[in-house]
Amino acid sequence: MRYLIHPVWVTLFLLLAWAPAQSSTERLEPGFVNPGWVEPPEWFRETFLDIREDIDDAAAEGRRLMIYFYQDGCPYCERLIRDNFAQQDIVDKTRKYFDVVSINMWGAREVTNLDGEEVTEADFARSVRVQYTPTLLMFDESGEVVARINGYFPPHRFRVALDYIGERRENDMTFPEYLAKVGEEPASGKLHVRDEWMTPPFDLSEVINGSDRPLLVFFEQQQCSACDELHTDILVREDSEELLQQFDIAHVDIWSRDTLTTPWGETMEAREWARDMNVIFTPTMVFIHPEDGEVIRTEGYFRTFHVQGVMHYVLSGAYREQPELQRYLDARAYELRDQGIEVNLMD
Incomplete structure (x- = not known):
């Protein structure tokens, strides 16, 4: 089986500790429940949940x-x-x-x-x-x-x-x-690929078999504003750079006809692999461990804490003990705050 934590497909967020600090007027009094509760629209259905x-x-x-x-x-x-x-x-x-x-x-x-x-x-x-x-x-x-x-x-x-x-x-x-x-939203119209990253044609089965480092695959496309934000802001931060250096990294254009070999030894066009992997949102970051297969993927819009948190989750091997990413990120947020580090979840 490829997945330790099964990915999910139409993609476009994370954790109990996610809420930004609330103002004193918004903060609930001690003893109340559901801090950070956001009232859903009145037109959502109230049912017996059958x-x-x-x-x-x-x-x-x-x-x-x-x-x-x-x-x-x-x-x-x-x-x-x-x-x-x-x-x-x-x-x-x-x-x-x-x-x-x-x-x-x-x-x-x-x-x-x-x-x-x-x-x-x-x-x-x-x-x-x-x-x-x-x-x-x-x-x-x-x-x-x-x-x-x-x-x-x-x-x-x-x-x-x-x-x-x-x-x-x-x-x-x-x-x-x-x-x-x-029609996609306005974006730079370019792929964000670094010289040291792999691009097709490549054989990721050889990479996986020859390395003890996790593999990180970016599935992206040219017309992608979220890709622009990820690469020009989140991933150029010093903490992000240090984490990236601990992965083998491949970059896949979801529309490319270039041939590649997947981590599981299948040879196909890049666009076919993206379709086979059910990539629905760009950027999608897929994390694959040489021993454990696909560990997890990010789909949807994420800011720095969550992107870095998932990288920590994979690099530390914490997913083996804690299969619920939400609980891991919750604990990580509290740990950072205990160290006096501000956690701004939407920074």
């Missing part, structure tokens, strides 16, 4: 079920609610195509899953491999997950994703193909 019934109810109205997994103190959840869902056209698209139900990935409410079993919100989130928040799962009428957005998609990409899934285009083309067809 997933089978929710799917049937949505289908009866010609819509699909979207489950929004969140956690308190998640700044990316806040951006989804306050930025994306504050725009009327996004609200209209979402309500046209989906019934939206929210689930706390650490919650204790009772959920009836697709097998008819009664489990907690936390157990249900774990069973569908939620690693980031927000995570959005979209179900078809038969109960299959047809699309998945891991993390935060900025408004432009989110609109396109809603159309792609709502119009049921997943069998016609990949999301990157659809995104390219309808």
